[in-house]
Amino acid sequence: MTHGLTDAQFFEKVSSFLGPFYIALALMNGLAALYLWRSGQLKTWLKLAKGIEIPNAIVWLAVAMGFAILGAVAGGGMAESLSLPESFREAINKSTGPVIYSAGTTVILIILFFFREFFVRPAVAWTIWNLMWLFLGLSMTDRDFFEIVAKPDNVPIVMLVFLLAFFTWLGTSQAVINDRRKENGEPPMEKLDNEKVLVWPDLVYPELICMIALTAFLIFWAIALPAPLEEAASSVKTPNPSKAPWYFLGLQEMLVYYDPWMAGVVLPSLIVAGLMAIPYLDFNKAGNGYYTIKERMFSYSIFQFGFLEMWITLIVLGTLLRGPNWNFFGPYEHWDAHKVQALNNVNLSEFFWENMLGRSLPGTLALADISASLDPSNWPSWIAWLGGIADPFLQFFSLLFGRELPGTLLVLGYFIALPPLMALTVLRNFYKRMGFIRFMVMANLLLFMGSLPIKMLLRWIFDLKYLISIPEYFFNF
Amino acid sequence: MADLGEMIRESQIWKSIFRHPMPVDRRNRIVVMLTNFFLHLHPVSIKKQGIALSYTWCMGGVTFFLFLVETVTGVLLMFYYRPTVEWAYTDIQMLRDVHSLGLLREIHRWAAHAMVITVWLHMYRVFLTGSYKPPREFNWVLGVFLLLLTLLLSFTGYLLPWDQLAVWAITVGSNMARATPILGHEGPGQQLLTLGGVDMITNASDARFALLGAREVGEETLNRFYILHCIAIPLGVALLLAVHFWRVRKDGGISGPL
Known part of the structure; x- marks a missing residue:
């Protein structure tokens, strides 16, 4: 996709993306500051000398300004300067591999889980959210990273990661609140809105607005980013790596450890059967119809491990980090088809x-x-x-x-x-x-x-x- | 102007279509939900908690809407697309470069990707709120079937552009069927099905052949996937969706704390 581009042409291409990207992030933070101010959720975060107090909204406004400056720099044709240090990227490439990746994501998920009360706090979550986007933006100026992440067929994976981060936060934060309420002997907060409203207009109108917004979003997306279409099929030119559709790449990644009959047939069938069996195996009556973690620790932790770790992170690994010959490549590493990895596995x-x-x-x-x-x-x-x-x-x-x-x-x-x-x-x-x-x-x-x-x-x-x-x-x- | 509106709403034609006055008061807001075919999917009234976005995430609704988008754009795309090795790729290119409605193809493709993601998010929400618990167990099972059909829709659609991405993704994906136990010609137990020393399971009779209609991804596969993608699977989805929605209502509406 960026093959045959000189460095200058590449950075021009990246600039045209990063300019609007950082401006959007600035807008996002500006709106957050506006929301905090209008909804009266101002809190003093910093106390300077002489009684000058800095509230949270000002901090996010400053972050917004920071992003706006990044946007101006990137849009002004200096995207090259907005990258992670070469030595840092080298270090990441060198240190990552399937082991570090799998073990690392597991450890991160465990930390997020155990300290969830801390991580779901809006300020903390918002900081992480900003850092995720910043990391993406700074990495995009790396040619090898851009090559993989901006490949049309991989764009949904990036969306999936950000959406899952958001929705996991949304679900967990409500679960944390409900668990706290339970300890105080209060019912879950879903119980508070017991009042009935008429579906017309209270549900029908939001649905209509949602449909219009989605249609607009789809049209915008379709115009801004051409859908995947590669060169005409050829039965003699085998691409390396050959990959299944992205949602099956977790299964393809399992081929590293299993024979095809397990990874491709038996385990997928068991995943489906297991999903269907969940309601009949989970005899715990608590947690029906509201977010909670503590009341269903067993089923919750197993599902999250299976979904987030063994389905999603394997898909991310298979899509973004597996290159030619299914070798592992760091996020900033060139996909070299001649990379040799010793295979001396023993039965x-x-x-x-x-x-x-x-x-x-x-x-x-x-x-x-x-x-x-x-x-x-x-x-x-x-x-x-x-x-x-x-x-x-x-x-x-x-x-x-x-x-x-x-x-x-x-x-x-x-x-x-x-x-x-x-x-x-x-x-x-x-x-x-x-x-x-x-x-x-x-x-x-x-x-x-x-x-x-x-x-x-x-x-x-x-x-x-x-x-x-x-x-x-x-x-x- | 107001008179014209009045005249239209008082006409026999209008009244024959909408059997109730405008839903501006409480009574008619109830009546509209009961008499309109498309709205009767909904209940008349609902707990406030059941329409809170932070609770529902709206992902089931979004998935259904994306399915409708796929249906409409898909039907229109069928006008411009011929499922043959000779024409498939050219037709897709023409959609991008020549036809003014070619944007439909981009929308169709992106909405398909989005639909896979929103189905997952919908199931994620249903799990996190424990909404699969009694009495909604079976609707969760139906949901898993719908997940499968969504993935199959996407998988069969993947092949239709007949570009490198399509053919090789389907080749890699369908190669797995070769290893089906007993029924795949490279699967465990395949040798057990022999008659007088003749293998019954070969690369021209195994599970992969049934999927592709040939030994390799080719003309027959394209035709097979096209029919599955445009007719067979959508019909299955439509049927299961109807039952899925029906069961949401019959199992007590959207879940909430008891």
Whole structure:
């Protein structure tokens, strides 16, 4: 998209975007200041000497002025000066990788969760919101970052990240208020607006306004930014990387850790089945119809981990940070198709038989092997026919319980032994309230969900490829 | 002027269409909700909490509106688009460069992306407010089906421009079907379906072939995805949407604290 542009041309292009971008941010902060002032929510934040007090609205007004100046600088053709220091970008590129990214986002989400009372405070949230936009703006002057983020098909991801940040704040802040009210013995605030109003006009009019605003937004968006359209299809020119549509990139990212039959078929089916099962597994009656976290800690934390960490951040990783050959590239790194990454992952069976026991991998078993030892000339011909049918089964299971025995035991233990153990120990109360079938369904769904982070950890720490590896039958786990 | 308005509203034609006076007083504001087909989706009155934007996020409504936008722009786009390998890409280019209504294609594409996001946000809100809990369990299940259909709509639509992005995204996406257990020709257990040494599951009979209508993404796939995208899936969505909305009302309207 920016290929063949000189640096000067590139910065001209970026300027035409960043000018309006920073002006919009200035407007956003100006409106915030105006809102605080008009709604009488002024608070003194700073006390200078001689009794001069600086209220919050003035601070945001100053931020707005700051953005306006950035807008003027960017629009004035000096976008180049508005970038993160080269050394900083280098450091980010060098330090990031799938491990840091996945672990980092998890840690950040955990911090946000535990200190949510602090982070949902409007001033704090607004500061973070501003910093997110500023980070985006400052990064856009980096050619490699721009190349990825401004690719038409990736624009929705950026929108998704900002929308999710906003709505997560919106939901969490109400949950925090409701949890506090609960502690004081008050009903959730949704209960306060119990008064009934007529749908015409109180709902019908807002809907109409919303539809008009959306239509205007869509037309503006369509004019401002051409929708994705690349060169004509060619079956000989394979793009590198080849990516599925962005909303499936979390699944494509799972291909790093799973075989296609798991990442592409079994796990997606389980995600759908698991989503449908939620209302039938969640026996907690609290938190029906209002925002709360404390009253449904278990379901809330699992859903947030699954949605924000294992769905959204994997999509962001797959879309923005996976380049040619599905290698990881830092946000400011050039997508070099010749980047070489050592792949020396080992299967558990190889590790077990060769490294630990120092022998070669055991082979397979066929019906002919058994009959051969018993003088085959005496056997009727249907044995051979039977062998044709039975041999695949025999071979497969001899591999599963022979060569791959260590992994098979681990996996079977994980899925068969853990649920009863959980029912007897940590999830005892759940088992009592849910009954056998519902508990088993939930336990297995949770274990499948947990298998992804476990496989990630095994890969990062032990370079483990597959626990069970039977490529002869496309059966790898 | 006022007389003209009066004359129109008093005419037999007007009265035959709108069976009630203008909804300016309480009685007629109730009547309008009950007698108008398009409005009867709504209840007559609603708790104030149920229309608070901070509670509802309006994302279900936005998704439905985007579906309507997709339907209208989609029908118009069908006038200008031929689902053949020979013409598909050229037709899309023509929409951008030649036809004055070509903006519809940009709107259609962006609204499709937006719809995927708003469906997720809608489900996110429904989860955070625990609105899937009894008596609304089944409507959540219907919602998951609608999520699936939305993704399938987007996935099938992805192929239609027949550009590099389209063909390779669908190739990568549909390659997964190759690995379907038992039914994919590179899936586990595929060898178990043999008859007299002849494989029953090959690359011309497996799950991926059923999806693509061919061994590779090609003319047959384009035709198949076009029909799924324009007819089959939208019909499914329309049906499920009707039930979804009906159940919202029947399960007690928008959720709220008991």
